[in-house]
Amino acid sequence: MSFLDIRDLTVVYTNGRETVHALNDFSLRLERGKTLGLVGETGAGKTTAALSIMRLLPERTGRVLGGSVTFDGADLRSLKEEEMRVVRGGKISMIFQDPMTSLNPVLTVGEQIFETLELHNIENRSHQQLWERVDEMLALVGIPPERKKDYPHQFSGGMKQRVVIAIALACSPQLLIADEPTTALDVTIQAQVLAMMDELKQKLDMSMIMITHDLGIVAQTCDDVAVVYAGEIIESGSFEDFFMQDKRRHPYTRGLFGSIPNIDSRERRLTPIEGLMPDPTNLPEGCRFHPRCPDCTERCRTERPTAHERGGHVIRCHLFEKEGE
Amino acid sequence: MQPVIETKDLKKYFKVGSSSFLHAVDTVNLSIPAGATLGVVGESGCGKSTLGRTILGLHPATDGQVLYKGRDITHLKPAERKKLAREMQIIFQDPYSSINPRHSISHIIGEPIKVHKLVKGKAELEERVRELMNTVGLAPRLYDAYPHELDGGRRQRVGIARALGMAPEFIVCDEPVSALDVSIQAQILNLLMDLQEKMGLTYMFITHDLSVVKHISNEIAVMYLGQCVERAPSDELFKNPAHPYTRALLSAIPVPNASARERKPQLIRGEITSPIDPKPGCRFAVRCPHATESCTGEELHLTELSPGHFVMCRLHEN
Incomplete structure (x- = not known):
């Protein structure tokens, strides 16, 4: 079994009147030490997937209807809340998109790193040892340890994201879920943060899920890639499957690539995907992508495609049926 | 041909505290010919939006001139400004606000x-x-x-x-696609280009996304801390970037293809410094890998490397 194995996870949000189908039979696997890029547009369900792994879905509205999440042999869905609390932040950490709002403005950054360490202090380290670890963590992410007494507002966006990373890594997690960690940053700062994350991943021997909408970031940092559309993985495979030119691709993935202005080409017009993401309260019959798909057939309108695999490269589309298996 | 928009040593300072000034736009010279697109790129806080707004008169300029079809429009009376607003429009970044x-x-x-x-x-x-x-x-x-x-x-x-x-004849597009998803972004970019072809519009396209700017612009200006540090025709800038900052920016873009792995980005140290009362000299010097003593102390000027390619850097002065 894989290190992280998500099978047929189905999650909905309800408010009494409407039901948002956020994840539909969502399946994902991640091996130890690998980085998986989870790609998709706003509302595709990327963040919901991350929150479901962490069991952080909003209590009142979010509900898991079925499926399993297995992490390092343990079924996360059946853990007691106290047991989950040990996993969360200790074994699996998460970095959120916006560094400006994920830090507490009235605590110094040192206190915030300390807090995490204190909560997960399994080895019973002394107060002083924990503060030494705070210094160590700050140094690790490239912030002078003297700055632990500063408050978040005294840091720039890039520096804040470094602090957030330091908090996430403080307990040496085995899995790091990074939810758009650089979207709020400028490109030169983004390059710095990505390079640092890559280095730390090697050093600490972690697995990572990189949630992003930027295929460029995926190309730079990930070993495996999974594309989410309307709450399901429509394509997954290795880095090579996605970025070597002549490979087979799901029509949506092809559309995503066509939408990016390419720096190396002189193409004047982009070839965007027509139309919009489907309304998650009212998903289309058959293939979720069919209303926007250029290769749509009659069958796509009625029958939901199954996943077709070839050499680890999985595509959920009727077009690839014949060559499957 | 007469440019639609021209700026001459345009400056916009904001007063901060009792005696300090934030140099948001500092001595910027640009010109945009009719029907063309000038891309303005830079990171947050480099003054690119302020430049767009100062050109439109949404911020009064501190010094320098803005010319619209050869006519000085820097200090217009409100009535005249209103008349001109018909010809110069803006599209804002955030369609939600x-x-x-x-x-x-x-x-x-x-x-x-x-x-x-x-x-x-x-x-x-x-x-x-x-x-x-x-x-x-x-x-x-x-x-x-x-x-x-x-x-x-x-x-x-x-x-x-x-x-x-x-x-309008001239539109400032202030990051019009950065709040949108890629598939929608492509639709809007195509629309803007179609409209330009059909109506002969002139654009100033402000963005932090270099791949978008290459796609849509004829000429590109790179801004850093209020100054235009490099300006060149689009292809030329991507082929021969001269300023160390432009080079760092270009290498920092994550490219979605297999060669991305081999391409090691040139990381630049540190972050953008304060735009309040900057010292004379190159503002990028503290982060620049090629900085020498001669880079600070004296104001720098644009040097023309090849026709239309200007750069503000000691490395390229003869």
Whole structure:
């Protein structure tokens, strides 16, 4: 079994009147030490997937209807809340998109790193040892340890994201879920943060899920890639499957690539995907992508495609049926 | 040919505290020929939006000149400014905050047309609004809809329709696609390019996204801390970037193909420094890998490397 194995996870949000189908039979696997890029547009369900792994879905509205999440042999869905609390932040950490709002403005950054360490202090380290670890963590992410007494507002966006990373890594997690960690940053700062994350991943021997909408970031940092559309993985495979030119691709993935202005080409017009993401309260019959798909057939309108695999490269589309298996 | 927009040593300082000034735009010289697109790139806080707004007169300039078709429009009387607003428009970054949530789509698009008395009577106004909605690809059924019923891409189309209502010649596009998803972003970029071809519009396209700017611009200006540090035709800039900052920016873009792995980005140290009362000399020097003593102390000037390619850097002065 894989290190992280998500099978047929189905999650909905309800408010009494409407039901948002956020994840539909969502399946994902991640091996130890690998980085998986989870790609998709706003509302595709990327963040919901991350929150479901962490069991952080909003209590009142979010509900898991079925499926399993297995992490390092343990079924996360059946853990007691106290047991989950040990996993969360200790074994699996998460970095959120916006560094400006994920830090507490009235605590110094040192206190915030300390807090995490204190909560997960399994080895019973002394107060002083924990503060030494705070210094160590700050140094690790490239912030002078003297700055632990500063408050978040005294840091720039890039520096804040470094602090957030330091908090996430403080307990040496085995899995790091990074939810758009650089979207709020400028490109030169983004390059710095990505390079640092890559280095730390090697050093600490972690697995990572990189949630992003930027295929460029995926190309730079990930070993495996999974594309989410309307709450399901429509394509997954290795880095090579996605970025070597002549490979087979799901029509949506092809559309995503066509939408990016390419720096190396002189193409004047982009070839965007027509139309919009489907309304998650009212998903289309058959293939979720069919209303926007250029290769749509009659069958796509009625029958939901199954996943077709070839050499680890999985595509959920009727077009690839014949060559499957 | 006479450029549509020209700036001469344009400056915009904001007063901070009792005696300090934030140099948001510092001695910027640009010119945009008719029907062309100038891309302005830079990171947050480099002054690119302030530059756009100062050109439109939304911020009064501190010093220097803005010329529109050769006429000095830096200090216009309000009445004249209003007249000019018909010819110069802006599309804002965030389609969620730039349109009024309490007005219907037809009201939002029609209001400037009414204010400028471009049509007579209600019937004519409706006809014009419907025509504009059609131009930007908004379905007629959205005529009476409200902004909350629209997604980001459609809202941005409303913003574009509103700007087009004046039949402008020059449009400042201030990060018009950065709040949108890639597939929607591509739709809007295509729309902007189609409109330019059809109506002969002149754009100033402000963005932090270098791949977008290459795609849409004829010429690109790179800004750093209020100064234009490099300016060149689009292809030339990407082929021969001269300024160390431009090079760092270019290498920092994550490219979505297999060769991305081998390409190691040139990381630049540190972050953007304070734009308040900057010392004379190169503002990038503290982060620059090639900085020497001669880079600070004295103001730098643009040097022309090849026709149309200007750079502000000691490395390239003879």
